[in-house]
Amino acid sequence: MTAPRTPRARRVPNGVRSAPYGFLLPAAVLFLLFFALPIGYALWLSLHRIDVQGLGLGRGARREVWAGLSNYTAALTDSELGHGALRVLGYGAIVVPVMLGLALLFALLLDTERVRARSFSRLAIFLPYAIPGVVAALLWGFLYLPDVSPFHYLLDRAGLPGPDLMDGGALFGSLANIAVWGGTGFNMIVIYTSLRSIPAEVYEAARLDGASPLQIALRIKIPMVVPSLVLTFFFSVIATLQVFSEPTTLKPLTNGISTTWSPLMKVYNDAFVAGNVYAASATAVVLALATFALSFALLRFANSRAKHRGTR
Amino acid sequence: MSTTTPVAGRRKAAPAAGTTPGTPQGPPRARRTALLPTAALLLGAVYCLLPVAWVLVAATKSGSELFSTFTFLPGSGLADNLSDLGSYRDGIYWQWMANSGLYAGLGAVLSTTVSAVSGYALALYRFRGREVIFNVLLAGVLMPPVILAIPQYLLMAKADLTDSYLSVLLPLILSPYGVYLGRVYAQAAVPSELVEAARMDGAGEWRIFLRIGVPMMSPGLVTIFLFQFVAIWNNFLLPYIMLSDDGKFPMTVGLFTLLAQGSNTPALYTLVITGALLAIVPLIALFLVVQRFWSLDLLSGAVKS
Numbered sequence: 001m002t003a004p005r006t007p008r009a010r011r012v013p014n015g016v017r018s019a020p021y022g023f024l025l026p027a028a029v030l031f032l033l034f035f036a037l038p039i040g041y042a043l044w045l046s047l048h049r050i051d052v053q054g055l056g057l058g059r060g061a062r063r064e065v066w067a068g069l070s071n072y073t074a075a076l077t078d079s080e081l082g083h084g085a086l087r088v089l090g091y092g093a094i095v096v097p098v099m100l101g102l103a104l105l106f107a108l109l110l111d112t113e114r115v116r117a118r119s120f121s122r123l124a125i126f127l128p129y130a131i132p133g134v135v136a137a138l139l140w141g142f143l144y145l146p147d148v149s150p151f152h153y154l155l156d157r158a159g160l161p162g163p164d165l166m167d168g169g170a171l172f173g174s175l176a177n178i179a180v181w182g183g184t185g186f187n188m189i190v191i192y193t194s195l196r197s198i199p200a201e202v203y204e205a206a207r208l209d210g211a212s213p214l215q216i217a218l219r220i221k222i223p224m225v226v227p228s229l230v231l232t233f234f235f236s237v238i239a240t241l242q243v244f245s246e247p248t249t250l251k252p253l254t255n256g257i258s259t260t261w262s263p264l265m266k267v268y269n270d271a272f273v274a275g276n277v278y279a280a281s282a283t284a285v286v287l288a289l290a291t292f293a294l295s296f297a298l299l300r301f302a303n304s305r306a307k308h309r310g311t312r
Numbered sequence: 313m314s315t316t317t318p319v320a321g322r323r324k325a326a327p328a329a330g331t332t333p334g335t336p337q338g339p340p341r342a343r344r345t346a347l348l349p350t351a352a353l354l355l356g357a358v359y360c361l362l363p364v365a366w367v368l369v370a371a372t373k374s375g376s377e378l379f380s381t382f383t384f385l386p387g388s389g390l391a392d393n394l395s396d397l398g399s400y401r402d403g404i405y406w407q408w409m410a411n412s413g414l415y416a417g418l419g420a421v422l423s424t425t426v427s428a429v430s431g432y433a434l435a436l437y438r439f440r441g442r443e444v445i446f447n448v449l450l451a452g453v454l455m456p457p458v459i460l461a462i463p464q465y466l467l468m469a470k471a472d473l474t475d476s477y478l479s480v481l482l483p484l485i486l487s488p489y490g491v492y493l494g495r496v497y498a499q500a501a502v503p504s505e506l507v508e509a510a511r512m513d514g515a516g517e518w519r520i521f522l523r524i525g526v527p528m529m530s531p532g533l534v535t536i537f538l539f540q541f542v543a544i545w546n547n548f549l550l551p552y553i554m555l556s557d558d559g560k561f562p563m564t565v566g567l568f569t570l571l572a573q574g575s576n577t578p579a580l581y582t583l584v585i586t587g588a589l590l591a592i593v594p595l596i597a598l599f600l601v602v603q604r605f606w607s608l609d610l611l612s613g614a615v616k617s
Contacts, residue, residue: 019517023433030486038463124357132546139363
């Protein structure tokens, strides 16, 4: 209780001082039970393995023993995990730029003068946010399915062969499309909000200097929304790394998606299909560390950019 | 839809009115629609509405029509599809919907409450460890759900709670992003002078929160509620891991299992499609109904701070 703000702090009654701790109690309890404890347990699991004695029957035959870092070395040298990581990177390389590019474009268009159907478009583009990822994947899955797809129907009518949208390279585009469809609207709203917080005088001045709407967009609007672009980029990258439900949903419709298509699918598979929660925990911890490292690097990069801009 | 227009138009209106007479373009151009941007926006709207339009049409088709007629041609089987879906396994689909409503409704109420008290405390009090608590909570946003889900499942199993409603409900109550939004709204909406004044009048801290904090934060709380409702309604991974009794499934997991079975029996496809249509109706309805009470802008209120 060092109380830096001396004049008022002395008058603060005890009830006021303890109140915030009381208010934070539910969050603290939930955090300990459902965040801290599971993370600690995952770390513990990742350092153990099952030692099977004899046939593995009976109560004492299966014991948890210290495994050191062997689960980690196994995870890091697992080629399946490496391939999964590469697939997700390829997928992310499509999703993030296309989604944020579209979100920025639509936000700028919404902010253009004399645009009609503004609130309709805004709502329509935002609508996919309300649709569960599983349902979105299901809807697009049917639109990709040759027997049902309108695209295949039209190509067929035109006498052209329909592409297989759920295998090989096309699969990346098809999966990316689901994420782009689902995420563009939300990011558009974030960017649009920060566009609208730019004072009107800024544009007035630019217009008096003879700047065209396109010049205003490129020279004023985009630089002004860089902070929200950084934020949306940050969240998009993290969401992309964690892709799980969309490929899982599409899996029944195609042979192109394996049970270990993305790293998180592999973790799920290891833990709940193969039943090796120890290996799965090690892989999960590796993924968490990779996520944190990437987030940290992104935030540092964003901060250094902000400082750089500040000194000019 | 119209309720958001004045907000969107407020800033635009001022410069437009001021510049029309004086600018070189003159009045006729100023009133003309910007065709290209409008067309591009409508194209985006069509792209986003396409799968929804498709499912609306596809749900009207009978099993044979689904594979034989042009996809955007309405079929004749909507009533049959609905009754088939309703009678499938004694109406388990409605059970899934009710479960989703329960998880999302109760979960969002609890989550909003926790976010509100925590956000309020973090915004309006100065106390030791405030920033540490805030940052630790916030780090939870970055934690991949699977990483939490495996040990959460094992711990729930130890507590004999797996395959129960609680196993899906409890882990979702604390939402780091909800706490973050709660803090942002409390900071923006509740003046600390007012809290001080109430304190002078002898009101207790809890009373101040209920009488001053909650009413002033309420637009933000509606946003947090919706955000959590959507997040829980859309959640797949946690119930997928926790539950094995399909009577407790939420709609997402139920539809997924139906689709997985459907890949062997295409007759189930019409059920999946009709189910998907019904699954998106409640959320779209919710959005349209509560639109007047909240603003999309609040969702991104995070960026401005």
